Amino acid sequence: MTLSLVVVDDQASVREALAVMLDLADDIDVVATATNGAEAVDAVAAHAADVVLMDLHMPVMDGVEATGRIKTAAPDVQVVVLTTFDDDESILAALEAGASGYLTKEADRAKIEQAVRSAGAGQVVLAPEVQRRLLTLATRRARPVKPTFTLTAREEEVLTLIGEGLRNPEIARRLVISEATVKTHINNLFAKAGFHSRADAVRYALSTAGPGE
Structure with missing residues (x-):
């Protein structure tokens, strides 16, 4: 099964690098890229994406709002957040909006690819440091x-x-x-x-x- 993926990031160098890198995987097809949350919502609707790799802090519409809109319109689409921010507020906001994964940009290619695959299979994907923060918050x-x-x-x-x-x-x-x-x-x-x-x-x-x- 090939997963259709939308890559969302407001930094062109990051967005293009991720798109090229992930499109090399045999089971991942990057069908669109977006520079902000509003474009992401439109891209998901236009390309019937399976998974979205979502940045958080972007102009026009941030990743949290975009995630919520995507999940409302298409609940089966899985959103994996990939961001430099791992603070409690960002993590909780993304998960509450419906994200099924949360990675920081320190993740390497293999981890990002696996996160996309796992999300596409309906699994939760959390970076180890994010898991620790969530467990601390839970207590x-x-x-x-x-x-x-x-x-x-x-x-x-x-x-x-x-x-x-x-x-x-x-x-x-x-x-x-x-x-x-x-x-x-x-x-x-x-x-x-x-x-x-x-x-x-x-x-x-x-x-x-x-x-x-």
Whole structure:
């Protein structure tokens, strides 16, 4: 399967370098580039993109607003943020807007390519430093959101590990269960909670984390 990708960055040198680099991958097809969020929204609609590699701070329309508009118009399109900013406000704003990935521009070619592939497969992609920040933020949440559904103890464990950014094989090893069992628990908790992606699960897990968890 070839993923169609839109590359968004207001710096021409960065945008063009990313486009050329990623288009070399056999399974990634860069169908458009954009210099700001407004152009990104139009490009996604025009080219039916699978994934968007999104900068955050841009003129006309920033990456957060563009992400929200893209996800509203086309929920199946996955957005991976690639930015120099890894502050709490930027990370949370992007994830709340619907981004399923967040990398800093320190990431190398292999990591960026894999992030695009993982996002295209519906997986959450978070740089290690971003995961650490999110976990720190989660422990500071003073008012957990009261769930409107009931999960089993094992489903709660799986949800917590998803919130930490772990993938199915890692969750299986942590809980000493098979990957098939992990998938069953994920399917069950997604059905109960109405989640549509792992990004939904990550956001929910972070919003319900209480102090000290």
